[in-house]
Amino acid sequence: MVYDCIIVGGGIAGLQAAIQLGRYQHKVLVLDEGKGRSSICHCYHNLLGWPDGVSGEKLRGLGREHALRLGVEFKGERVEMVEGLDGQFCVTTAKSHEFFGRKLLLATGIKDNIPSFEGLLPCLGKSIFVCPDCDGYEILNKKALVIGSGNAGASMVLTLTYWTDKLTFINHGKGEIDADLVEKLAGKGIKLVTSAIAEIHTDFSDFKGLTLASGEKIDCCYAFLAFGGNKPNTELALQLGVELEDNKHVLVDPRTKMTSVENVWAAGDITVHSEQAAIAMGDGIQAAIWIHKSLLES
Structure with a gap:
């Protein structure tokens, strides 16, 4: 045929x-x-x-x-x-x-390019997102984390400031961030975390936060992924x-x-x-x- x-x-x-x-x-x-x-x-x-x-x-x-x-x-x-x-x-x-x-x-x-954290996949589109144009509105005036690496993560954070200023960037991938982006992050009052993530916490499709390799726990209901690649x-x-x-x-x-x-x-x-x-x-x-x-x- x-x-x-x-x-x-x-x-x-x-x-x-x-x-x-x-x-x-x-x-x-x-x-x-x-x-x-x-x-x-x-x-x-x-x-x-x-x-x-x-x-x-x-x-x-x-x-x-x-x-x-x-x-x-x-x-x-x-x-x-x-x-x-x-x-x-x-x-x-x-x-x-x-x-x-x-x-x-x-x-x-x-x-x-999605990291292999246990429990992450059921959250995609619900409480963990990858596209600011699609889902930036979901974090309007809310606290959110950006889990990413280097310039890709920093750029995502700056894009998301259109919807909220309650943002933390966790440079899990340890990528290098250009000096001008670091300056912009600081100018927006965005917290930059350089420790890697040990695990994320979820309740099926609900993101609950994460624990850093340093042992610090961060509670949050929303996150964006931005690793590039x-x-x-x-x-x-x-x-x-x-x-x-x-x-x-x-x-x-x-x-x-x-x-x-x-x-x-x-x-x-x-x-x-x-x-x-x-x-x-x-x-x-x-x-x-x-x-x-x-x-x-x-």
């Missing part, structure tokens, strides 16, 4: 594209191992229609159900190789299964020779979302945008529209 389009990645962008392509009645396959960043975010707070927030798990579940109704197929497999072959694409999974498609959409997202999942794009931006995200046509390689599109956080779920949805549907146009011409 040759699919009209194979979508690699079943997160927000991939699912929205699958829904749109399904509505065009194209034969679509989504390959996703279920480990994208939307699978670990337990609450999106800034999406239209969800004033009380919605989890990535719920969004993904609803999106998958919607796509299945439209005839979209899903395989829970990790893709290891993609290659052009006789005017089509051959996609090989870790289980050595091969799938063939006329068009290819990469929606593989990025991998966040988030990694776009561009391995498959590179296999195809897709052009990347300087920041290693995939370069796409702003109108069509096609990459530098013909018949290969990209959508979502793997591309250059503000890494917002709503933008990922828009990317997905925009890519799908142009994939549909291309299928009509081929």
Whole structure:
């Protein structure tokens, strides 16, 4: 079987594209191992229609159900190789299964640099956050910690001063902080802690604070992570020779979302945008529209 389009990645962008392509009645396959960043975010707070927030798990579940109704197929497999072959694409999974498609959409997202503290993951999106644009409002006038490293952590703290001045930066990663950032932190009255963290304290999704390696305990209900080093999942794009931006995200046509390689599109956080779920949805549907146009011409 040759699919009209194979979508690699079943997160927000991939699912929205699958829904749109399904509505065009194209034969679509989504390959996703279920480990994208939307699978670990337990609450999106800034999406239209969800004033009380919605989890990535719920969004993904609803999106998958919607796509299945439209005839979209899903395989829970990790893709290891993609290659052009006789005017089509051959996609090989870790289980050595091969799938063939006329068009290819990469929606593989990025991998966040998240420390492996016990109890941290259930708090993501609830009381521990990674994106100030998404969740800065959640700490409005509240006490919060920034757990990070070096300039990435310092910059996060300064960004968050828009919402609160009750901030402490814990330079857990021991990264070097530029002198001008240190001066700005001091000017904002932000406490800088240089001791590493021994453990964090949580009650399921509620962050309760942490204990430093020095033995000091800090009580707090909210924290942001800022270690830098988030990694776009561009391995498959590179296999195809897709052009990347300087920041290693995939370069796409702003109108069509096609990459530098013909018949290969990209959508979502793997591309250059503000890494917002709503933008990922828009990317997905925009890519799908142009994939549909291309299928009509081929």
